[in-house]
Amino acid sequence: MTNTAIENYPELLAQIADWPRFLHDVLAPNTLLGKRIVVTGAGDGIGKALAKSLACFGADVILLGRTRAKLETAFDWIKQHTQTDPVIVPCDLARLDTDTVNALAESISDHYGSLHGLVHNASMLGPKIPLVHYPADQWQTVMQTNVNAVFMLNQGLFNLLDQGDPSCVIHVSSSVGLQGRAYWGAYSASKFALEGLNQILADETETAGKIRVYSVNPGGTRTAMRREAYPLEDPQTLPIPEQHMSLFLFLLVGSLLPGQISKPLPTTGAQLDARNWQS
Numbered sequence: 001m002t003n004t005a006i007e008n009y010p011e012l013l014a015q016i017a018d019w020p021r022f023l024h025d026v027l028a029p030n031t032l033l034g035k036r037i038v039v040t041g042a043g044d045g046i047g048k049a050l051a052k053s054l055a056c057f058g059a060d061v062i063l064l065g066r067t068r069a070k071l072e073t074a075f076d077w078i079k080q081h082t083q084t085d086p087v088i089v090p091c092d093l094a095r096l097d098t099d100t101v102n103a104l105a106e107s108i109s110d111h112y113g114s115l116h117g118l119v120h121n122a123s124m125l126g127p128k129i130p131l132v133h134y135p136a137d138q139w140q141t142v143m144q145t146n147v148n149a150v151f152m153l154n155q156g157l158f159n160l161l162d163q164g165d166p167s168c169v170i171h172v173s174s175s176v177g178l179q180g181r182a183y184w185g186a187y188s189a190s191k192f193a194l195e196g197l198n199q200i201l202a203d204e205t206e207t208a209g210k211i212r213v214y215s216v217n218p219g220g221t222r223t224a225m226r227r228e229a230y231p232l233e234d235p236q237t238l239p240i241p242e243q244h245m246s247l248f249l250f251l252l253v254g255s256l257l258p259g260q261i262s263k264p265l266p267t268t269g270a271q272l273d274a275r276n277w278q279s
């Protein structure tokens with residue numbers, strides 16, 4: 001695979017030798033040319049790695065996130081190293097309302113005319129304390145960011161995703177959204193709700209067959225959120241975000257370009273674990 005963007009992205013380049021053959025066979029700098037994909041939380045961690053990785057394979061990425069300076073850093077890298085047309089959308093999901101979502105849908109429609117992917121990656125950890133002491137205002141903020149904003153974006157961007165070309169929605173989940181754990185409070189409850197949204201949207205769109213829907217659990221990953229959750233852990237023991245890119249690329253390329261990847265896609269609505277999807 002010759003790809004000058006990836007040559008300027010050493011963390012991703014280091015992973016490629018381990019990618020499965022069926023990804024090598026399909027991925028080229030223009031594989032995702034003309035595909036427009038929203039990534040939330042695109043300024044840091046897994047979202048930033050995903051935004052840069054998608055651009056390396058030709059996608060126009062709409063980078064949504066809270067901190068403008070972080071989004072600009074990712075945007076500048078993409079502009080410098082790829083031929084794609086990214087945009088940034090500074091937005092605090094804790095304050096998202098339907099007017100803002102409708103304005104976003106309108107500007108995506110005006111600028112690109114279409115949308116093919118939506119990756120709900122942004123989330124807030126919130127405090128790690130027992131439910132009995134959990135402050136109600138922080139509960140609301142976490143649920144608003146991690147669940148309500150996902151519902152609003154799925155609803156407000158649905159018509160753009162449902163325009164004709166195949167599309168894909170990915171919900172980035174967590175182990176504590178599958179098995180509750182003491183002191184994980186609103187974050188854990190919000191990820192259970194996200195799994196519910198994933199299954200409902202998949203069920204509602206399965207018959208039409210145009211939109212594929214997935215939940216991805218990255219597992220422990222070397223990011224700011226993980227440091228916040230486990231301050232005493234040695235980060236060097238954890239995978240970097242780029243180690244998860246092969247799964248995201250498999251799901252997005254496979255959904256957006258049906259028939260081009262030899263490995264069959266998981267059923268829509270499936271819940272995938274980034275640590276063991278190849279095994």
Ligand SMILES: NC(=O)c1ccc[n+]([C@@H]2O[C@H](COP(=O)([O-])OP(=O)(O)OC[C@H]3O[C@@H](n4cnc5c(N)ncnc54)[C@H](OP(=O)(O)O)[C@@H]3O)[C@@H](O)[C@H]2O)c1
Binds near residue numbers: 040047067068095220
């Ligand atoms: N890292 C792990 O070990 C791990 C494990 C399981 C699941 N996950 C999931 O993986 C996803 C990515 O997490 P990460 O580890 O990459 O965390 P991260 O590095 O802390 O990144 C989280 C991103 O979400 C954005 N964000 C947070 N609150 C927001 C808000 N209110 N509005 C808009 N953007 C907001 C952040 O923006 P700012 O930087 O501007 O604040 C940041 O870009 C999350 O859904 C997380 O639950 C992570």
